[in-house]
Amino acid sequence: MDFSFTDEQQMLRDSVSSFLQRSYDFDARSKIVRSAEGWSRAIWEQIAEIGLLALPVAEDAGGLGGTAPDLVAVAEPFGAHLLAEPFIATLLAAPLLASVEDERLEGIMEGSKLAALAYEEGHGTADPSHIAMTAHRDGERFMLDGEKRMVLAGGDADLLLVVARLEDRLEDRLALFSLSPDSDGITIKGYQTIDGRRAANIRFSGVQVEKDDLLANDIEDALRKALDTAILALCAESVGAMGELLSRTAEYASTRKQFGVPIATFQAVAHRLADMKIAYTKARATLLYTAALMEAGHATERDMAILKGQTGKLGREVGEAAIQTHGGVGMTDELAVSHLHKRILANDALLGSSEYHLRKVGNLSRS
Structure with a gap:
């Protein structure tokens, strides 16, 4: 079974990644987060212009009717670039406004208004x-x-x-x-x-x-659907952050030298990098599989719990390994590594931690 993105989804992903690389590198993002407001309305307007705020809203409500894989294609780059703007908040609110046909939804999708x-x-x-x-x-x-x-x-x-x-x-x-x-x-x-x-x-x-x-x-059915969509986006963000941590750590290990050789040649570091790669691959495979289930309308409560539990557990492993490889500098605010790890931890805490969801999987399996 092929779980790769379609050409259109890959184009969307590439477009979002290019925009973030131009306008939202780590230094620019750090200035935004330290600002009084804590996020950039200029960036938010550009995100709206691309159409990303209308992505989770059905076409009959004026949105783009994006699928679960469409959302993953967008949220992974958001996680890799540590987007601080309120995308998850909009992802929770906009579909609920659409479900009640509220006219204020238009302003939300245009980025001129913000709902929580x-x-x-x-x-x-x-x-x-x-x-x-x-x-x-x-x-x-x-x-x-x-x-x-x-x-x-x-x-x-x-x-x-x-x-x-x-x-x-x-x-x-x-x-x-x-x-x-x-x-x-x-x-x-x-x-x-x-x-x-x-x-x-x-x-x-x-x-x-x-x-x-x-x-x-x-509103319970619509609320549960919105929460499931937000869980998918949070997990996609975490997987994006995991991929960025893997890339940055592999690059660091290849250039950082001890005893005249890159530390990537040390067996312990090489094994740690391999474990990071395995954890990232497992998390992303679970993410893409769950997105395919959601698109087909077959995702169950257990499927969502497995995704959230696996992503939180594996994400923590990748983050801790990245910091350990970088050493003390990996804990500083000057390096993206610590911030990527914090994003994974925060995403894990939102909408139920990995421990909560893995216990839920066990309870659902017994029932």
């Missing part, structure tokens, strides 16, 4: 069943109280999409609400994650939501 999905409440998983925030009915309005954590781009968003449980004695349904970040009762604490992205914890204290801001009263 607030659903996570501190459990660190991609399981909607853990959502506990309740939307209490208050006449024709709803009242929201609680906290959402690790909201990607939550401090920069023009629109918050909040997932909460409808107060209903007969049914337990997840609803989707739209809110302005400056609404009364909302407190946003923004911060930078270890890998350079921007996120926020958002507190809701007696926030009143109008009836018209209830976008959907049964």
Whole structure:
């Protein structure tokens, strides 16, 4: 079975890689991350112009209707170049807006507006069943109280999409609400994650939501689909970062000399490089296989757990081996190696760690 990219997907991948090499090398990216905003709106506009923000949105909703392999072709270079802009946040929010036919989706795809999905409440998983925030009915309005954590781009968003449980004695349904970040009762604490992205914890204290801001009263299926898509993109980013670590480490080992010879000729280093190559190959094979399953509509909950678990575990191995080969300099901020490793660790922590997903695989196998 052939899991290679099609000619069109390879062209898309090459186009994204060329753009990032021109405009987003490590030094340029470091300046962006250290800036006050933490990401570049100019880069974001260019990403939108290429059409990448419309890629995950269905054609009948005005998007490009990209497939899972299309997303992998884009996300791998993003991971290799450590993109700090809110692509994953948009990947979570845009399909949900498309599912409810919200007119604000156009601005999201054009890059002029930014939406953030607030659903996570501190459990660190991609399981909607853990959502506990309740939307209490208050006449024709709803009242929201609680906290959402690790909201990607939550401090920069023009629109918050909040997932909460409808107060209903007969049914337990997840609803989707739209809110302005400056609404009364909302407190946003923004911060930078270890890998350079921007996120926020958002507190809701007696926030009143109008009836018209209830976008959907049964969003669980659409939410699970969006989370699966985000998992695929996170894993593709990690695999891209793993490939970059392998390339940089192999180059370093070939030029760094001890006792007059490159350290790549030492048996211990050569074996470490071989182990890195094997881990990267296994992770990428799992990624491409899962993307093919998603495109065919056959990916199961177990398949997604295997992908997330394998990528996190193998990514950590590659990152640690790269740092060990580089020595102390591999831990410094001046080298991309430490930042690539941080991106892999951060991606592993988002939407369920490798340990969580591998336990999930075991539980699903027994059931």
